Amino acid sequence: MTTVVKPRVGWGDLLWVAWRTHRTAILAMTGLTAAVVAGVFVLMGMTDTELGGLPAIYFRLFWQPQDTNLLFGAVIAVFWGAPLVAREHEARTNLLAWGQDVPATRWLAGQVVLLGAVATCLAAMVWMSEQYMVDTMRELSEGRTFTPFTTWYEVAPHLQIGYALFGLALGLAAGVLVRRTLPAMGIALVGFGVVRVAVIEWARPYLRPPVHTFEAWNADYKNQVPDYAMYVGSGYADANGVRIDYQGSWGCGDRVGSAGQLDCLKANGVAGHFAEFQPLERLGLFQWIETGIFVVLAAALLALAWAGVKRARRV
Amino acid sequence: MTTAVVGTAGIAVRGLGKRYGKSVALEDCTFDLPEGRVAALVGANGAGKTTLLTVLSGLLRPDAGEFALRPDERVAFVSQEKPVYKHFTPKEMLRLGARLNLVWDQARAEAWLKRFDVPLDRRCGKLSGGQRTQVALAVAIGSRPTLLLLDEPLADLDPLARTEVTRELLAEVADSGTTVVLSTHIVTELAGVADHLLLLAHGKLLAGGDLDELLAAHVMVVGPRADEPPVEGEVLWDRHLDGQSLFLVKTPSTPAVSAPWVVRPVTLEDYVLAQLSITRKGDSA
Numbered sequence: 001m002t003t004v005v006k007p008r009v010g011w012g013d014l015l016w017v018a019w020r021t022h023r024t025a026i027l028a029m030t031g032l033t034a035a036v037v038a039g040v041f042v043l044m045g046m047t048d049t050e051l052g053g054l055p056a057i058y059f060r061l062f063w064q065p066q067d068t069n070l071l072f073g074a075v076i077a078v079f080w081g082a083p084l085v086a087r088e089h090e091a092r093t094n095l096l097a098w099g100q101d102v103p104a105t106r107w108l109a110g111q112v113v114l115l116g117a118v119a120t121c122l123a124a125m126v127w128m129s130e131q132y133m134v135d136t137m138r139e140l141s142e143g144r145t146f147t148p149f150t151t152w153y154e155v156a157p158h159l160q161i162g163y164a165l166f167g168l169a170l171g172l173a174a175g176v177l178v179r180r181t182l183p184a185m186g187i188a189l190v191g192f193g194v195v196r197v198a199v200i201e202w203a204r205p206y207l208r209p210p211v212h213t214f215e216a217w218n219a220d221y222k223n224q225v226p227d228y229a230m231y232v233g234s235g236y237a238d239a240n241g242v243r244i245d246y247q248g249s250w251g252c253g254d255r256v257g258s259a260g261q262l263d264c265l266k267a268n269g270v271a272g273h274f275a276e277f278q279p280l281e282r283l284g285l286f287q288w289i290e291t292g293i294f295v296v297l298a299a300a301l302l303a304l305a306w307a308g309v310k311r312a313r314r315v
Numbered sequence: 316m317t318t319a320v321v322g323t324a325g326i327a328v329r330g331l332g333k334r335y336g337k338s339v340a341l342e343d344c345t346f347d348l349p350e351g352r353v354a355a356l357v358g359a360n361g362a363g364k365t366t367l368l369t370v371l372s373g374l375l376r377p378d379a380g381e382f383a384l385r386p387d388e389r390v391a392f393v394s395q396e397k398p399v400y401k402h403f404t405p406k407e408m409l410r411l412g413a414r415l416n417l418v419w420d421q422a423r424a425e426a427w428l429k430r431f432d433v434p435l436d437r438r439c440g441k442l443s444g445g446q447r448t449q450v451a452l453a454v455a456i457g458s459r460p461t462l463l464l465l466d467e468p469l470a471d472l473d474p475l476a477r478t479e480v481t482r483e484l485l486a487e488v489a490d491s492g493t494t495v496v497l498s499t500h501i502v503t504e505l506a507g508v509a510d511h512l513l514l515l516a517h518g519k520l521l522a523g524g525d526l527d528e529l530l531a532a533h534v535m536v537v538g539p540r541a542d543e544p545p546v547e548g549e550v551l552w553d554r555h556l557d558g559q560s561l562f563l564v565k566t567p568s569t570p571a572v573s574a575p576w577v578v579r580p581v582t583l584e585d586y587v588l589a590q591l592s593i594t595r596k597g598d599s600a
Contacts (some may be wrong), residue, residue: 002422003459004413013414020407021400092396096451099372099392100415100458107415315333315375 009102023113025080026118032075033122037129038070038235044136065130065305066154070196072126073167076119077192079172082184084111085309087172089179095315111301115168123164127157148283149230153204156287162294164181167192169301176308203312205232210276214241217262217272222273236265237274244270325350325385325494326371326459326462332379333366333518340366341377342518348494348511350385350461353485355526356498357587358515359594364498365395367515368464370529371496381526384462389418395467395498397451401440405433405450412454423487424457430483432475444471452480456487463488465497469504481508502587516588530581534569536562538576546570546578552589563589 019026085108088094098104134152146152154160171188178184208234213224216239225231236244246252252264278286326348333341341363348354356364369375371382372392384390387478399408405428413419428435431449441448448471455463469477469485485508488495499505512529514522522529533551538543541560544550548566555561563581564570572578 003418003420005418007417009415009417016414017411020403020411024402091401092394092398093400094398095369095372095374095392095394095396096398096400096454098374099394100412101389101417104374141599143515194528244443312374313378315369 009106011110011113014102014106015114017107018111018114022080022115023149025083026115029075030118030122033072033125034121035124036072040068040129040133044133047140050202053144054152061140064150065133065152068126068130069154069160070193072123072160073163073196074189074192075167076164077167077171077188078185079167080115080119082175082188083181084115084172084175085305086175086179086181086184089175089183098309104312105306108306108309112168112172116165119164120161120170123160124157127155127160130155130160144285146228148228148280149278151284153283156291158291159287159294162291162298166195166298166301167295169298169305170195172299173305173308193255195297199290201294204286204290205230205278208278208282210278212241212274212276214274215272217266224273225277226279228280230278232276232278234273234275237272238268238269239271241272241274243274244268316460325352326382326496328371328380328382330380331370331377331382332424333363333375333377339510339518341370344380344510344515344518344520346513346520346523348496350494351479351492352511353488353495353509354511354513355502355583356496356513356515357500357502357505358521359500359591362515364515365466366518368392368466368496368498369394370463371462382542385564387565388462389416389458389460390462390464391455391458392464393451393455393466393468395470395534397444397448397471397484399437399439399447399450399454403439404436405439405442405453406435408439408450408454411458412457416458418459420457420459423459424453427453427456427483431479434487445473445476445489448472449480452484456484461493463493463495463497465495467499469499469501477504502584506583509583512583512587514590516591521594526583530586531582532567533563533565533586534578535581535585536570536572536576536578538572545572545576552593 029162052283085094088097094104097107130152134155137151138146154163167188170191171184174187174191175181178187214221214237215224224234233243236246238244248267250264252261255273326346328344328346328348329345331341344363344367356367358364366375368375369392371384372390374392382544400411403411409421409424409428412424413421425435427438428449431446433442433446433449433453439450442450448468452465452468455465465484469480474482481504482496487493497509510526512523512526513520534546536546538545538560540555540558544553544560544562544564546562546564546566547570548564550562550564553561563585570580
C-alpha cells in the first residue's frame with residue numbers, strides 16, 4: 001500500500017505550491033531589486049567634483065528616494081498581484097488548483113502569505129538603500145535646506161511595506177475581478193499610480209488639521225511657515241484669521257505695489273495673511289497614519305479577492 | 316444552496332439549475348447515481364455536461380436545486396481543458412497533487428505516467444496535448460478519489476490511447492468502489508465501459524438510469540418501409556430510408572415479429588442517437 005494519508009493540508013504544503021508556482025517571478029524580482037539597491041549604493045558613492053563632492057545621482061539626475069518606491073510598488077502590483085489569479089483563470093488551472101482537497105481560499109492564503117512575505121523583505125531592502133541615500137545626502141550637504149516632508153517622508157520601512165502590500169492586494173483584486181492578465185495589469189498600474197498620487201496630493205497635507213497662523217498687516221513681511229514644515233496653504237484672511245479669497249471685482253489688482261492696493265484690500269475686509277502647515281514634529285505620526293491607510297486599503301482589497309475566489313458563480 | 320446528506324448512497328441530484336445571463340446551462344436536473352457506478356454523461360455540445368460536472372466538483376455554485384454526495388466523499392475533477400501548469404514537470408505536478416490532497420498514492424500516479432510513456436522531467440508546456448491529458452489524469456487518480464469526474468477525458472487522445480485509457484481507468488476504479496462520471500460525445504467508446512447513462516439535452520436530464528435496464532426496455536424494429544411498426548409499444552424514434560424503416564420502440568419484452576420484419580437489441584449508440592435526434596426535431600417543431 002503506497003497511499004499516504006494526512007490529517008490536513010498544512011502551511012508547508014500551501015507555501016511549497018506557492019513557491020513552485022511563482023519561483024521565477026520571485027527570483028526575478030529579488031534580482032531586480034538587489035540590482036537597483038546596489039545601483040543606489042554605488043551611485044551614491046560616485047560624487048561629482050563640480051558639485052563639490054556631492055552625489056551626482058541626486059543632484060544631477062534628480063533621483064529621489066520616492067521614485068524607487070513608486071516603481072517598486074507598481075512592479076509588485078503589475079507583475080505579482082495582477083497575474084496571481086488572472087493567469088489561473090486564463091490557463092484554466094484554477095480548476096486544477098482549487099479542485100484538490102484544499103478550498104480556493106486556503107490556496108489563495110498560501111499564495112498571498114508567501115508573496116506578501118517576500119514583498120515585505122524586498123520593501124525593507126529598498127528602504128535600507130533609501131535610508132542610506134538620505135543619510136549620505138544630509139551628511140555631505142551640510143547647510144543645504146532639505147524639505148523632509150518631500151525628500152525623506154516616504155523613507156520609513158513601515159510605509160514602504162504598506163505600499164508594497166497595497167500593490168499586491170490591488171493587483172490581486174483586479175485579477176480576480178477581470179480574470180484576464182493583461183487588463184488586470186493595466187488596472188493595477190493605473191490604480192496604483194492614481195491612489196498613490198492622490199494620497200500624496202490630497203490626503204497627506206490633511207492627515208491632521210494643519211496648524212493655522214495669522215499675521216495682521218505689517219510693514220515687514222514675516223514668513224509664518226517654519227523651516228522643515230510641510231506647507232499646506234496661505235493667503236488673505238480677515239481679522240479673525242479666516243481665509244478670504246481675492247475677488248476680481250474688488251479691482252485691487254490695478255494698483256499693484258501701491259499703497260492704494262493695501263487700502264483696497266483692507267476696504268474689502270482683508271486684515272492680514274494666514275498660513276497653514278504641518279510642523280516637522282508630525283513627520284513620524286504622518287508616516288504611521290499613511291501606513292495605516294494603505295494597510296486598510298490592502299486588507300479591503302484582499303477581502304474582495306477572497307470573496308471573489310470563494311463565490312464562484314462562474315469558473 | 317445546501318448539500319445536505321440524504322439517505323441515498325452515491326450522488327443525489329435534485330432540481331439543479333444554472334444559467335449564465337439569459338442562456339440556460341442546466342435546468343431542473345434531477346437524478347440518483349448509486350455508488351461505484353461508471354456513468355456516461357452524454358449530450359450534444361452545449362447540453363450542460365460541463366456545467367453539471369463543474370457543479371458536482373464543488374467549484375461552481377448552482378443557481379437552483381441541490382445535490383448530495385456520500386459523507387466524506389473525495390472528489391477529483393479533470394476539466395475538459397486538462398489543465399496543468401506549463402512550467403511544472405509531470406513530476407512536479409504529482410508533487411502538487413501530493414501536497415494539496417489529504418490522500419495520495421504516488422506509486423499509482425507514477426505508474427499511470429509510465430504506462431503512457433509520459434516523460435517525468437520535461438516541462439508540461441513541451442508535452443503533447445495527449446501527454447498533458449495523461450498528467451491531469453495521473454493527478455486525479457493519485458488522489459484516490461471516491462468520486463471521479465472526467466470532462467471529455469478522451470478528446471485529445473489517439474484511438475489506441477482512448478481504448479487503453481478507458482480500460483486502465485476501469486481497472487483503477489473497479490475494486491476501489493470509486494464512482495465515475497465521464498462526459499463524452501463519442502458514444503461508441505462507452506460500450507462496455509459505462510454501466511449507467513445520464514443523457515442531457517438543453518440542460519435537462521432526458522434519460523438516466525442503469526444502462527442495461529434502459530437498453531433492455533427498448534428494441535429496434537427493422538423492416539420494409541412502413542408508417543408504423545408491427546409491434547405494440549411507444550415509438551420513440553423512427554427513420555425511413557429508401558426501402559427500409561427503423562423504429563425504436565419502448566417495450567417491456569422482446570416482441571415477436573414475422574419476416575421480413577426483424578427485432579434487434581438496442582445498442583447504446585442507437586439509443587443515444589435516437590434520443591438526441593428527438594430533441595433536435597423538437598427544436599425545429
